[in-house]
Amino acid sequence: MEVLFILLYCFHILFTCTIASDTISINQTIRDGQTIVSAQQAFELGFFSPSNASHNRYLGIWYKQYATGTVVWVANRETPISNKTGELTLNPGGLLVLRDSTTNQIIWSSDASREAGNVVAQLLDDSNFIVFGGEDGQENYIWQSFDHPGNTLMPDMKFGRNLKRGIVTNYTSWKSDNDPSPGPFMICMDFSGYPQIFQKNGDQIQYRLGSWNGLAYSGNTNNHPNPIYRNWFYMDEIETSAVYVLRNKSVLARLTLSPQGNMAQWNWINTQGWFLYSSLTTDSCERYALCGVHGICDIQQSPNCGCLRGFTPKRPDQWEIADWMSGCQREIPLDCGVGEGFRKYSFVKLPDTQQSWFDRNMSLDQCKMKCTNECNCTAYATLNIEQGTGCLLWYNELIDMRTLPNNGQDIYIRMSAAALEKDKRSSRSKKKVLAIILPVGLGSVILLGLCVIIIIMKKKKKKKKKKKVKEQGRSDSIVQKDGVDVPLFNQSTLSVATNNFSTDNKLGEGGFGPVYKILALQEALEEMRQKQTPKGWLEHSEISL
Incomplete structure (x- = not known):
């Protein structure tokens, strides 16, 4: 057994x-x-x-x-x-x-x-x-x-669709930390126009990472290179997919979608465990369509929402209470007339690309021409900013835009002839104002500079004079009176020179007092020279007291 x-x-x-x-x-x-x-x-x-x-x-x-x-x-x-x-x-x-x-x-x-x-x-x-x-x-x-995939996107895992295999790859949250069944939150790629990445709660779009611009996704708030990973986007007739690749294969990293709908990247550190490296939702401007159609979100401004230049709130009363969903409307409507053109907006997250049209080979000039010739084309942009090629066109209202001072790109929005003429008048007015302000301002700066120089020179002169007086503040010194340098002696020097004011040295009396004969004139002179007495003092042998 x-x-x-x-x-x-x-x-x-x-x-x-x-x-x-x-x-x-x-x-x-x-x-x-x-x-x-x-x-x-x-x-x-x-x-x-x-x-x-x-x-x-x-x-x-x-x-x-x-x-x-x-x-x-x-x-x-x-x-x-x-x-x-x-x-x-x-x-x-x-x-x-x-x-x-x-x-x-x-x-x-x-x-x-x-x-x-x-x-x-x-x-x-x-x-x-x-x-x-x-x-x-x-x-x-x-x-x-x-x-x-489930709730985790691993490095090198493609995310998108493959027509040959007939698969569309999304990943969904768990219902809870103890229940891996699919929760309500989903990260998916939309293919109805130029492909872009959404996060949804059920059927409702929560966040839009945006479309690929050759370097990053247009809604990415941080496009700076990092030593951990890099994003990549691939598209051909069969496959459209996104992937992130680790630069350092020794790093343990994963992207997760939590049961609460938080998308985050985690890196493993042996001494700390899983460390939160980055998060998709960084500020309120990430919320999809927060400012409505033709609105733009700026996290540096308060309130965050405003209208694009040339547009005004549809419902001002709602905007006053921070309800911006009604969006903005054109100050001057389009009429497909002669003179319509485009206004350039820089450093922005491109609008939602659902129902957009794109061509990966057109130049920006060709893109402009195509949009100009189609009255229902509302905006255009470069598809690939790294190579400066490709064309992306919008034919509907523009939605979900935000300012991105460090990572945004340019978009050209169609404007009426009257709106563009208004821009020209405003520009001419500004030039006239500058033509007046600049010379006056420059003259004021020069005058102010001269005043500062004069003040500094006066202060230096005054400082030198004070220094000279200080150096002359000795017991035996030379002073100038009526243009004549007069030597001054202290009491001990005079006492030695007159033999303690002896009557034997008294020469007589004048209107200012007795006059004495100096016995030690040479010694007094030598003492004065040693004290660097200036030249030109009166060399006399009699001093009136």
Whole structure:
């Protein structure tokens, strides 16, 4: 009995090790409790429950080596298994089938199959679970999980549509953190005009990332290059898709749409876990059509909404209470008359491109000509600002615009002849005003400059004079009186020179007092010279006291 138990245990270990490879072969079954792991141990596929409190079981893919347990894909989102009886099998046609083993009921299956040799299902290190024929290779795959995302967009995962395969790729939020069934929020690509990306809540558009302009999406508020990833857009007759590619493959990154409708990019940092790198919704101007038709949102202004130049609010009373949904109307209506032209608006997010028309090869001049010749054409813009080529035309009201001082682009909006003439008159008026203001202003600046120079020179002169007086503030000094330099002596010098005012040195008396003979004139002179007395003082030998 013990030998049988050991054999069974060894068989179980051997079978589990075999299952733990990265592939599933034809007619091979993966049961609840068994997993397959990608070659570099990056991702794992198997059965899981969203929380410890939930008994529902789902077939999914999650991070294995880092961010362990973070789920990135779920197969049976809408049909959970109530116990651990799930089984996944690959049939000879390449169809993946998930059953409840107790009822043999099919819970979920992949939606594509075909006859091919050596069919396998393989879990790749980018989290893609792919079914392909060994002779055809992965490029000619039968089915892949990347074509059926849930709430997570992984690097290199294309997002859009493929006409050849007949698939449209959207991704949707979970209902809650514990319920992976589709919630109300969706990120999708609209193809009714020039392709653009929306976020919706049910059928209502919440946010518009915009259309691709050759460098980024027109509504992206931050187009600056970064070392983590870059966005890319691809379009031909068969495929239209968006993708973001990691510049550094060692980075773990993912885009998610939360149950609350928040679209965010997360990067893994070993010391912190998942770190919020960026978010789609950064300010109130991201709200779709916040300012109505022909309105424009400026996050730097208060209130945020205003009308494009040449337009005025349709309902001024509503705008006064910050209800801008009614939008704006033209001050002077179009009449398709002679003289109609275009007014250029710069640094803006281009309007909603639903019902727009585009040509990827036309020049901007050709684009202008086409719009000019079609009365119902309301605006035009360059399709690819990186190459300066392509034409994008609007034939309806312009909606969902905002100012983007650092990342916006140019749009040319059709205006009536009277509106353009009004612009010309305003421009001429401004030139006349400038012709008057500039000379006067320049003269005032020059005069002010001269005044400043004179004041500075006077201050310097005054400072020098104060310095000179300070230097002359000695006990023995020279002062100038009536143009004559007169030496001044202190009491001790005079006492020495007159032998303490001895009567023997008294020469007599004048009108100002007694007159003494200086005995030490040479010593006094030497003392004055040592004190750098200026030249020109009166050299006399008698001093009146």
